[in-house]
Amino acid sequence: MTDDVSLAQPAIETVGLTKRFGSHTAVDNIALAVPRGSVFGFLGPNGSGKTTTIRMLLGLAGATAGQIRVLGEEMPRGVSDVLPRVGALVEGPAFYPFLSGAANLTRLDSANRRSSPRTRRDRVAESLERVGLSHVARKRVKAYSLGMKQRLGLANALLAPRELLVLDEPTNGLDPQGTREVRNLIRSLAGGGTTVFVSSHLLAEIDQICTHAAIMSNGSLVAQGTLEDLRRAGSPGVELRTPDAVAARRVLGSLGFEVDAGAPEGASSDPAASRDIVVAAHTDRAFAPEEIVAALVGAGVRIRGFTVTSASLEERFVALTGEGFDVAE
Numbered sequence: 348m349t350d351d352v353s354l355a356q357p358a359i360e361t362v363g364l365t366k367r368f369g370s371h372t373a374v375d376n377i378a379l380a381v382p383r384g385s386v387f388g389f390l391g392p393n394g395s396g397k398t399t400t401i402r403m404l405l406g407l408a409g410a411t412a413g414q415i416r417v418l419g420e421e422m423p424r425g426v427s428d429v430l431p432r433v434g435a436l437v438e439g440p441a442f443y444p445f446l447s448g449a450a451n452l453t454r455l456d457s458a459n460r461r462s463s464p465r466t467r468r469d470r471v472a473e474s475l476e477r478v479g480l481s482h483v484a485r486k487r488v489k490a491y492s493l494g495m496k497q498r499l500g501l502a503n504a505l506l507a508p509r510e511l512l513v514l515d516e517p518t519n520g521l522d523p524q525g526t527r528e529v530r531n532l533i534r535s536l537a538g539g540g541t542t543v544f545v546s547s548h549l550l551a552e553i554d555q556i557c558t559h560a561a562i563m564s565n566g567s568l569v570a571q572g573t574l575e576d577l578r579r580a581g582s583p584g585v586e587l588r589t590p591d592a593v594a595a596r597r598v599l600g601s602l603g604f605e606v607d608a609g610a611p612e613g614a615s616s617d618p619a620a621s622r623d624i625v626v627a628a629h630t631d632r633a634f635a636p637e638e639i640v641a642a643l644v645g646a647g648v649r650i651r652g653f654t655v656t657s658a659s660l661e662e663r664f665v666a667l668t669g670e671g672f673d674v675a676e
């Protein structure tokens with residue numbers, strides 16, 4: 348169905364979604380709204396509740412409370428109608444280690460009542476091709492690396508055309524080349540109109556491929572929106588190049604900025620470097636750059652460069668979750 352009503356509905360929507368394990372609340376009253384056609388990043392540190400949420404979205408785990416709609420259908424009631432329209436990569440599907448990648452996909456494809464046996468061979472070959480596994484299609488999965496298994500999981504999710512892809516940490520275990528390939532694949536799928544919901548604890552991943560994101564912290568949804576909105580909501584700051592770094596930090600501090608500590612005294616043996624230090628500062632409130640410059644100049648600070656910076660997604664994440672972020676590729 349692609350009428351106006353179904354397009355206007357989010358691909359995923361939850362209200363008050365909660366999951367408790369005994370006295371531990373793993374997912375706490377979250378309201379997710381994933382627009383159709385978006386590449387939606389589900390961000391959060393390890394243990395923040397991403398996988399538990401995804402399992403509930405797909406009907407793999409029951410919710411303690413709350414409602415879920417996926418592709419317009421209430422879950423888990425609509426699971427048999429919804430799941431054939433959703434490709435999922437969650438904690439690796441169970442592959443038979445002694446069968447080849449192609450044989451595993453053939454087996455999984457034949458489990459799908461809607462897939463035609465006549466075109467199965469081509470479908471499996473095409474899916475392996477898309478994830479770059481054609482050259483090991485006949486190899487036993489036992490001999491696959493973790494990254495290859497991850498790609499095979501992705502190939503499984505791509506066996507049929509899908510309206511929605513739900514990918515839990517899809518680049519886990521991939522080398523940088525594999526990571527790039529998966530990112531490109533996600534981009535091309537999104538270009539074709541598929542909504543992609545992708546969880547990750549890797550910021551670079553979300554930053555590079557997503558149009559929207561939500562940030563989880565300790566089971567709560569602490570922010571969601573377009574990447575642009577998320578960045579804009581962060582604190583702005585200034586970056587300053589000056590030979591008078593000590594005085595500059597004092598002035599910025601008195602203006603309500605949080606000032607970086609700067610390099611420790613004598614940290615650089617290069618006198619040129621220590622004369623021309625970059626000072627980065629952030630504040631919670633809006634400020635007028637011209638007033639900052641005037642105050643600095645008034646205090647005798649020589650300015651060689653002045654830039655107003657917007658918060659990065661990483662800074663936003665740290666501010667919201669109080670945690671450092673694994674920014675590795």
Ligand SMILES: Nc1ncnc2c1ncn2[C@@H]1O[C@H](COP(=O)(O)OP(=O)(O)OP(=O)(O)O)[C@@H](O)[C@H]1O
Nearest residue numbers: 368371373391392393394395396397398399400548
């Ligand atoms: N079956 C379970 N029984 C008890 N506690 C669980 C269970 N599954 C998850 N949890 C707990 O719920 C919390 C959220 O876990 P979850 O796996 O959803 O986080 P995550 O954000 O996906 O992290 P990761 O990236 O490490 O998978 C954690 O504290 C975890 O220990």
